[in-house]
Amino acid sequence: MINRECGVFQTTYRGDMALYPVPLAKASYGLLLLVLLALPLAADSHKMAIINLIGLASVGAIGLNILTGYTGQVSLGHGAFMMVGSYTAAILSARYGMPFWIGLPAGGAVAAAVGAFFGIPSLRIKGLYLAIATLAAQFIIEWCINHITWIGGGAQSSIYVPTPTFFGWEINNEYRRYFLVLPVCVLAYVAAQNLVRSRVGRAFIAIRDRDVAAEIIGVDIFKYKLLSFAVSSFYAGVAGALWTYYLKIANYEHFILSTSISYLAMIIIGGLGSVLGSVFGAVFITLLPIVLVYVVEGIARLFGFTYFTIADFLANLRLIIYGGLIILFLAIEPEGLYRMWGSIKRYFRLWPFSY
Amino acid sequence: MAQLEIREVSKHFGGVQALLRVSVDVPKGEILSVIGPNGAGKTTLVNCVNGVFHPEAGRILLDGTDLTHLSPPRIAALGIARTFQNIALFRGMTVLDNLMLGRHIHMKNGVFRSVLYWGPGRKEEIAHREVVEDIIDFLEIEAIRKQVVGSLPYGLQKRVELGRALALHPKILLLDEPMGGMNIEEKEDMARFILDVNDEWGTTIVLIEHDMGVVMDISQRVVVLDLGTKIAEGTPKEVKNNPLVIKAYLGAKAVA
Ligand SMILES: Nc1ncnc2c1ncn2[C@@H]1O[C@H](COP(=O)(O)OP(=O)(O)OP(=O)(O)O)[C@@H](O)[C@H]1O
Ligand SMILES: [Mg+2]
Numbered sequence: 001m002i003n004r005e006c007g008v009f010q011t012t013y014r015g016d017m018a019l020y021p022v023p024l025a026k027a028s029y030g031l032l033l034l035v036l037l038a039l040p041l042a043a044d045s046h047k048m049a050i051i052n053l054i055g056l057a058s059v060g061a062i063g064l065n066i067l068t069g070y071t072g073q074v075s076l077g078h079g080a081f082m083m084v085g086s087y088t089a090a091i092l093s094a095r096y097g098m099p100f101w102i103g104l105p106a107g108g109a110v111a112a113a114v115g116a117f118f119g120i121p122s123l124r125i126k127g128l129y130l131a132i133a134t135l136a137a138q139f140i141i142e143w144c145i146n147h148i149t150w151i152g153g154g155a156q157s158s159i160y161v162p163t164p165t166f167f168g169w170e171i172n173n174e175y176r177r178y179f180l181v182l183p184v185c186v187l188a189y190v191a192a193q194n195l196v197r198s199r200v201g202r203a204f205i206a207i208r209d210r211d212v213a214a215e216i217i218g219v220d221i222f223k224y225k226l227l228s229f230a231v232s233s234f235y236a237g238v239a240g241a242l243w244t245y246y247l248k249i250a251n252y253e254h255f256i257l258s259t260s261i262s263y264l265a266m267i268i269i270g271g272l273g274s275v276l277g278s279v280f281g282a283v284f285i286t287l288l289p290i291v292l293v294y295v296v297e298g299i300a301r302l303f304g305f306t307y308f309t310i311a312d313f314l315a316n317l318r319l320i321i322y323g324g325l326i327i328l329f330l331a332i333e334p335e336g337l338y339r340m341w342g343s344i345k346r347y348f349r350l351w352p353f354s355y
Numbered sequence: 356m357a358q359l360e361i362r363e364v365s366k367h368f369g370g371v372q373a374l375l376r377v378s379v380d381v382p383k384g385e386i387l388s389v390i391g392p393n394g395a396g397k398t399t400l401v402n403c404v405n406g407v408f409h410p411e412a413g414r415i416l417l418d419g420t421d422l423t424h425l426s427p428p429r430i431a432a433l434g435i436a437r438t439f440q441n442i443a444l445f446r447g448m449t450v451l452d453n454l455m456l457g458r459h460i461h462m463k464n465g466v467f468r469s470v471l472y473w474g475p476g477r478k479e480e481i482a483h484r485e486v487v488e489d490i491i492d493f494l495e496i497e498a499i500r501k502q503v504v505g506s507l508p509y510g511l512q513k514r515v516e517l518g519r520a521l522a523l524h525p526k527i528l529l530l531d532e533p534m535g536g537m538n539i540e541e542k543e544d545m546a547r548f549i550l551d552v553n554d555e556w557g558t559t560i561v562l563i564e565h566d567m568g569v570v571m572d573i574s575q576r577v578v579v580l581d582l583g584t585k586i587a588e589g590t591p592k593e594v595k596n597n598p599l600v601i602k603a604y605l606g607a608k609a610v611a
């Protein structure tokens with residue numbers, strides 16, 4: 001992340017193509033990993049919970065960015081694909097006693113299949129129309145879970161999941177959950193970085209940038225659009241499954257349309273077409289309501305209101321701020337926070353000799 | 356037998372007959388120019404060859420294989436590459452990545468190998484990077500290989516687009532006005548690259564070009580289209596003195 005590229009020259013293609021081409025970058029990633037591993041030492045349970053939520057959101061956001069940011073296919077069904085992963089994991093663990101490390105990839109796999117299916121309209125339609133078609137996915141999947149008792153489990157469509165364990169080690173508090181979330185995040189991040197810089201990812205970007213040209217150089221648009229839906233939904237499914245093991249319950253209300261929209265907000269604010277930007281967006285959107293509550297509550301108290309009178313207002317305010325930020329970023333900084341990060345990095349590249 | 360055979364191809368758009376029973380044979384290793392006034396159907400012909408459009412009548416054969424109804428990716432895989440009249444690069448990507456996309460059909464890495472980027476997957480990426488670097492050297496674009504294509508000047512973008520087509524290692528290269536909008540110096544560079552490609556790799560080249568000087572200089576044979584029909588064919592000299600051709604061009608000028 002912190003790479004000062006100046007004065008480093010690669011002499012082999014292999015060196016030039018490395019993910020972290022600068023020695024300092026390698027070291028800084030190592031350092032970052034150490035910091036992440038040591039984080040629980042410095043944070044209380046409440047802060048760990050927030051960090052875990054950021055991790056969960058990051059996995060989902062990276063997935064959506066692969067589809068929307070890299071392949072250029074807008075989706076309003078991301079929440080639904082998370083729902084598929086969530087219920088898959090819940091069914092496997094609650095009814096068949098499967099461990100979480102089977103539930104996670106299984107949730108991803110089932111979501112990938114469902115996502116690819118709902119990606120079929122993308123072969124014919126684009127942009128806003130595709131967004132509406134994926135909206136259908138959101139409602140159809142929600143309906144299925146609410147009306148097919150075998151999937152939703154009947155009453156309130158909730159499935160309770162036993163505490164996940166890793167060879168007898170119970171994952172039952174925020175600190176332990178962190179060590180469930182962190183490895184998934186790191187894997188998701190590295191996998192996405194690798195994907196977007198190699199053959200499959202290039203084909204995705206080609207479709208986004210110029211689909212006719214992509215076809216004439218031999219990219220099978222049909223195949224790669226569906227593949228992008230599948231990969232993106234795999235991420236969504238894993239994120240949904242992780243969410244289920246985290247909360248120990250699968251419930252459709254966690255993955256409704258506004259979930260899909262907040263994930264779109266994450267990648268737009270963080271940076272379309274940037275894996276790191278997805279993480280920035282996840283941090284931002286996860287922290288936003290928390291900070292908002294503090295601020296609004298503080299102001300409300302000044303005027304003598306109680307929390308209950310402002311709760312409704314808060315929920316709406318959050319949505320208004322999402323909307324405002326999406327518009328703001330699309331208009332002013334379409335490459336999002338990632339771009340701002342780039343500017344800061346460029347500034348420090350030659351620092352302190354900037355001239 | 357010619358390498359590329361275009362047999363009696365017709366294509367219309369609404370009331371416009373863009374191509375009417377056009378036949379062209381291109382022998383292996385030839386540089387063939389297709390000329391004609393604006394709207395003659397040159398681009399449409401190229402679009403039919405690489406599957407962007409499918410003709411209503413007629414057939415197109417590559418080494419005897421019928422590709423009239425194949426999809427563009429299939430035709431690319433059979434060895435036909437092209438550039439566009441209005442550049443169609445992947446603007447958000449670097450020069451390198453654009454050229455690497457030219458290698459797409461020759462690579463095998465799927466999702467799993469791409470995600471791992473280790474062992475065979477990485478080996479393949481590096482091997483094809485080497486092929487691409489050769490093309491970068493050949494086109495003298497080393498200095499811009501890491502630049503995002505959208506930020507490059509027009510002439511260089513045209514050169515990068517040629518590079519992407521070359522990266523396919525095609526049997527046949529279709530160039531739709533590769534020198535359009537270039538200054539004389541850039542045109543000379545482009546003409547040299549086209550001749551070198553033909554010379555070094557024996558690539559068959561179909562060139563659409565308006566600049567008669569260039570056409571006369573580098574092509575072995577010229578086909579003239581006007582209003583969707585082929586009105587002349589022959590060596591540059593023959594075509595230049597053909598009264599029908601002169602009339603088509605003068606007519607076009609008189610209308611304009
Ligand atoms: N996609 C399309 N839809 C409708 N009409 C088209 C289409 N493509 C080409 N045409 C029409 O077909 C005719 C031939 O066009 P084409 O682009 O092949 O000409 P051209 O010889 O390449 O001309 P130029 O020198 O201007 O590039 C024109 O009348 C054009 O308007
Ligand atoms: Mg044309």
